[in-house]
Amino acid sequence: HVQLVESGGGSVQAGGSLRLSCAASGDIFTNGCMGWFCQAPGKEREAVATIVSGAGLTGYADSVKDRFTISQDSAKSTMYLQMNSLKLEDTATYYCAADFFCPLPTRGWEPGATPDPAYWGQGTQVTVS
Numbered sequence: 001h002v003q004l005v006e007s008g009g010g011s012v013q014a015g016g017s018l019r020l021s022c023a024a025s026g027d028i029f030t031n032g033c034m035g036w037f038c039q040a041p042g043k044e045r046e047a048v049a050t051i052v053s054g055a056g057l058t059g060y061a062d063s064v065k066d067r068f069t070i071s072q073d074s075a076k077s078t079m080y081l082q083m084n085s086l087k088l089e090d091t092a093t094y095y096c097a098a099d100f101f102c103p104l105p106t107r108g109w110e111p112g113a114t115p116d117p118a119y120w121g122q123g124t125q126v127t128v129s
Helices: none
Strands: 004-007 010-012 018-024 033-039 046-052 057-060 068-073 078-083 092-099 124-128
Touching: 004 092, 018 033, 018 092, 018 124, 033 068, 033 078, 046 068, 046 078, 057 068, 078 092
Parallel strands: 010 124
Antiparallel strands: 004 018, 018 078, 033 046, 033 092, 046 057, 068 078, 092 124
16 A cells, blocks of 8 residues: 655746655555646646656656656655746646556656556645746
8 A cells, every 4th residue: 555645836936946745655666656647627637747666767748848857765755746947837736646557667657648546645736827
């Protein structure tokens, strides 16, 4: 079983930066994959950035490529999402997710798609104005 707790959301002006954190319990940092998903009002929850645990293989949705960076610190049992050059359209609730099964061995899940990993955090709001 994996428990995920996000933090770091908030309000920021366009062009600014935020770093989201996801503290995780369970052995998800050596086996499986993790990712950040976003859900804007009226839209489905989609994969923004994904990472294969232990391998460091990552994937990004086209909308965030070159602006967002996903990373893991296994010593701290924490995953991060560094969000730079934020845009109005990045406003959403961001969720971290994890699964011991990775459908795509090179990046976990398809960025931009709407998969359903087994474990989810409670979400953190990011508002860009």
